[in-house]
Amino acid sequence: MQENFDVLIIGGGPIGLACGIAAQKAGLSYVIIEKGCLVNSLYNYPQTMTFFSTSEKLEIGGIPFVSNNPKPVRAEALEYYRRVAGYYKLRTKLFETVEEVKKSGGRFEVKTSKALYEAKNIIIATGFYDIPKLMDIPGEDLPKVSHYYKDPHYYAMQNVVVVGSSNSSVDAALETYRKGANVTMVIRGSEIGQRVKYWVRPDILNRIAEGSIKAYFNSELIAIREHEVDIRTPKGSITIPNDFVLALTGYQPNFDLLRKFGLNLSEDEKLYPAHNPETMETNQKGIYLAGVVCGGMDTHIWFIENSREHPGRIITHMIANQRT
Numbered sequence: 001m002q003e004n005f006d007v008l009i010i011g012g013g014p015i016g017l018a019c020g021i022a023a024q025k026a027g028l029s030y031v032i033i034e035k036g037c038l039v040n041s042l043y044n045y046p047q048t049m050t051f052f053s054t055s056e057k058l059e060i061g062g063i064p065f066v067s068n069n070p071k072p073v074r075a076e077a078l079e080y081y082r083r084v085a086g087y088y089k090l091r092t093k094l095f096e097t098v099e100e101v102k103k104s105g106g107r108f109e110v111k112t113s114k115a116l117y118e119a120k121n122i123i124i125a126t127g128f129y130d131i132p133k134l135m136d137i138p139g140e141d142l143p144k145v146s147h148y149y150k151d152p153h154y155y156a157m158q159n160v161v162v163v164g165s166s167n168s169s170v171d172a173a174l175e176t177y178r179k180g181a182n183v184t185m186v187i188r189g190s191e192i193g194q195r196v197k198y199w200v201r202p203d204i205l206n207r208i209a210e211g212s213i214k215a216y217f218n219s220e221l222i223a224i225r226e227h228e229v230d231i232r233t234p235k236g237s238i239t240i241p242n243d244f245v246l247a248l249t250g251y252q253p254n255f256d257l258l259r260k261f262g263l264n265l266s267e268d269e270k271l272y273p274a275h276n277p278e279t280m281e282t283n284q285k286g287i288y289l290a291g292v293v294c295g296g297m298d299t300h301i302w303f304i305e306n307s308r309e310h311p312g313r314i315i316t317h318m319i320a321n322q323r324t
Contacts (some may be wrong), residue, residue, distance in 0.1 A: 001136070002109075002115075002116045002117065002118055003031070003116075003117050003118070004029075004117070004119070005030055005117065005119045005120075006023070006028040006031045006119065006121060006318070007019075007028050007029070007118050007119060007120070007121045007187065008031055008033065008108070008122050008123070009023070009030060009033065009122075009123045009238065010033050010098055010123065011125035011127060011293075012032050012039065012092055012094065013031070013034075013039050013040065013041050013042065013126075013190040013291065014039060014058070014060055014291075014304045015060075015125045015127075015290050015291035015292075015310060015311070016032055016034070016114040016123075016125035016126075016291070017032065017081060017085055017233075018060040018082060018092060018290075019032075019123050019290055019306075019310075019311040020032045020091070021060065021061040021084075021088050021090070021311070022129070022311035022312055022315040024088060024090070025315075026315045026318075028315070028318065028319075030041075030091060031091050031117065031119075033093050033096050033110075033112060034093065034095070034096065035095065035096060035097040035098070035130075036094070036095065037080065037094055038085060039077070039081045039082075041127045041129035042074060042081070042119075044129060044148060044150075045129075045289065046074070046149050046150055046151070046168070046171060046175075047151050048073070048152070049067070049074040049203050050072070050074075050075070050197075051071050051072050051073070051077065052071070052167070052197055053071065053093065053303070053305050055067040055071075055080075055268065055301075057304070058072065058077065058080070060081075060084060060097075060304075061088060062309060063080075063084050063087060065080045069146075076210075084308075090176065093114070094117070096113055096114045097112060097113040098100070098110060098111075098112050098257065099111050099113060101260060101261055106120070106122075106274050106286075108122055108286065108287075109232055110122075119156070121286045121287070121288065121318055122286065123263065123288045123289075123290055123311075123314060124258070124287065124288070124289050124293055125289075125291045126253060126254055126257065126293050127293060128251050128292045128293065128299045129251050129290060130251070130254060131227070131251060131253070131254060132147035132148070132183060132249065132250070132251050132252075133250045133252055134147075134249075134253060135163070135188070135221060135247055137223055138223045139217045139224025139229075140228065140247070143246055144226070144242075144243065144244050144245060145224060145244075145245045146245070146246055147248065147249070148248075149168060149171070149172040149246050149248060152172075152176045152179040155176040155181045155244055156176075156179045156180040157180050157183050158178050158182070158243040158244055159182045159184075159240070159242050159244070160181045160182065160183050160184070161186060161221065161229055161246070162176075162185050162246045162248065163183075163186045163221050163245065163246065163247045163249055164185075164188075164247075164248045164250070165188075165191070165192045165196070166193050166195070166250065167195070167196050167197055167200070169246075170193075170196050170201070170204045171200065172248060173185050173213055174203060174204055174207065174213075176246075177212060184213075184215070185208075185214070185216070186214040186216050186221045186231055187215060187216065187217050187219060188220050190218055192204055216231055216233050218233070218234050219232060219234070219249075220232045221234045222237065224242070224245055227241060227242065227243075228241055228242050229245065244277055250299070251272075252297055252299065253292070253293045253296065253297075253299075254259065255271055256275055261284060261287055262287075263282050263283060263287065264283045265296065266296065266300070269297060270296045270298055271296040271297050272295070272296040272298075273289055273293065273294065275289045278313065279313055279314070279317040280294075280314045280317070281317060288314045288317075289311060290307060290310040290314060291304075291306065291307040291316075
């Protein structure tokens, strides 16, 4: 049975939920399609993660986000967004993947893994955390390699290589080190990333300076084997013992999905999706972008706090189009 809506929202993260709230307040029928659990990306964050932002900057739908900490942690965010979804009784379809889309007679037909929908408008709010950037090196497919980091205890008393110098890489290095892992960082650049949380950066710099965590700068991981890895350093290639590799090299939006919807991407390496920043409408009339996905490979441009105005722009434009 095909269901019909004014708006179909792809992505059940904070901004997708905010789009649903905006549509509901405007009296538009809507559905939120999410391929995983509610706020799936946040669920897959490290269990001990602390947000960079304060809680009020993560609020949606006018619902206060009360935290026990100066900056909220992952568990508090999951609880908050679940309560927001419950408060508004948001229409969500979880664990459902978008597979096909067709435009017919000014409306979109969207086939998912579970159902068929028709909608006048589509909002893509899919974030970027689902697809890791691969290193494309031998051994990357070994079971001991992970592009996601969850809990430090698992790596206790093991030789761990952490690739990268972002917030996730630094958190993983510090936390696994404090659980007894022998940690080596492999960093492509010449320093720890400048966007690392300001209260964490001095910690990692001090641990490296004292030798508690070994760091190879201007270096690359070039091969992974069952019990060792090869690292290309400025002084030549070296081989070190290894039990686990945390390849936290970043993530990217689902560009295949964007192309499936006929969206134009910039021809450079940034792959910016074409859209009007005033209305968030793409080159495909009736298809809008919201949140991190707007930045293409520049996933550090958009966050929850500066994307919260996207839903309002989108719904305002939809309503204006209905009147014309």
